[in-house]
Amino acid sequence: MKRAIDFGLPLLAIAGIVVGEIMGLWIAPAERHMGDVYRIIYVHVPAAWVALLSFLIAAAASFTFLFKTSWAADALAEAAGELGVLFGTVAYILGAIWGKGTWGVWWTPDPKLTAMAILVFGFAGYIALRNLTEEPERRAAWSAVVAIILAAGIPIVWFAVRWWGGLHQNQSTRDSMNAFMGATLGINVLAFTLLFVWFLRMRYRVAKAKIDEELSEPPEQELA
Amino acid sequence: MDGTIVGGWGYVIASYAIAWSLLGLYGLSVWRRSRLPPTDK
Numbered sequence: 001m002k003r004a005i006d007f008g009l010p011l012l013a014i015a016g017i018v019v020g021e022i023m024g025l026w027i028a029p030a031e032r033h034m035g036d037v038y039r040i041i042y043v044h045v046p047a048a049w050v051a052l053l054s055f056l057i058a059a060a061a062s063f064t065f066l067f068k069t070s071w072a073a074d075a076l077a078e079a080a081g082e083l084g085v086l087f088g089t090v091a092y093i094l095g096a097i098w099g100k101g102t103w104g105v106w107w108t109p110d111p112k113l114t115a116m117a118i119l120v121f122g123f124a125g126y127i128a129l130r131n132l133t134e135e136p137e138r139r140a141a142w143s144a145v146v147a148i149i150l151a152a153g154i155p156i157v158w159f160a161v162r163w164w165g166g167l168h169q170n171q172s173t174r175d176s177m178n179a180f181m182g183a184t185l186g187i188n189v190l191a192f193t194l195l196f197v198w199f200l201r202m203r204y205r206v207a208k209a210k211i212d213e214e215l216s217e218p219p220e221q222e223l224a
Numbered sequence: 225m226d227g228t229i230v231g232g233w234g235y236v237i238a239s240y241a242i243a244w245s246l247l248g249l250y251g252l253s254v255w256r257r258s259r260l261p262p263t264d265k
Contacts, residue, residue, distance in 0.1 A: 021240070025236070025240075033229065034229050035229055035232055036232050036236055037229060037230075037231040037232055037235050037236060039236045040235065040236055043240060043243045044239075047243065086246070086247070086250055089246070090242075090243045090246055090247065093242055093243075094242070094243060097231070097235050097238060097239045097242075098235070098239070100230075100231065100235070101229060101230050101231030101235045102229055102231075104228070104230075195247070195251075199250070199251060199254060202254045202255055202257075202258040203254050203258070205258045206254065206257045206258050
């Protein structure tokens with residue numbers, strides 16, 4: 001089963017991305033007002049969705065660590081935190097390019113953009129914090145608290161437009177989007193989620209191997 | 225913010241190139257690291 005997932009997951013993710021990107025770049029029609037530049041949506045939105053999912057997993061795993069002292073949960077939090085920063089950065093850069101094309105500015109202090117920036121930079125700090133100490137218990141506990149506090153930003157990013165408005169548009173719905181464009185976006189979201197799970201499994205293995213090695217090391221001998 | 229849409233395909237190609245370069249390099253890096261023996265410090 002594990003072997004089937006190891007081979008099947010990357011294949012499914014890559015196939016989904018190839019199909020999704022072909023649909024997004026060549027088959028989907030141009031948008032009425034934005035023209036072709038809107039095609040950035042097919043990477044920007046899936047990357048942003050995966051980033052938020054990743055931060056949520058990091059927070060849930062951190063919570064699990066604090067209550068059960070599960071080292072697997074600590075490794076999962078480390079992996080998810082790093083992937084959240086990766087996908088969040090991709091979403092942010094693409095959003096800036098799209099913003100320049102449609103709004104005329106790379107960035108503006110819009111509530112959603114500001115909240116997402118705080119979340120991504122916050123989790124970049126979380127990664128830095130994890131590298132500050134090599135003592136596993138202290139590292140896991142400190143970073144778990146930080147991840148849980150940062151997770152408060154997830155609903156703020158999600159509902160920012162509904163709560164405060166701003167330049168960024170609200171999430172598209174079936175009623176606000178052409179059916180083929182919606183299906184193309186759905187396929188890309190699914191493919192990015194599979195890509196994320198594949199990356200997460202690999203990154204988790206790296207984190208878990210490192211923690212296992214640290215925990216198996218004999219305590220340092222005191223010098224006489 | 226004068227209502228003019230600029231960019232078009234140039235912006236789209238730049239966006240996709242940046243996104244897939246970052247994700248591809250990260251994927252390659254984490255795939256390589258996940259195959260290293262755990263004792264490699």
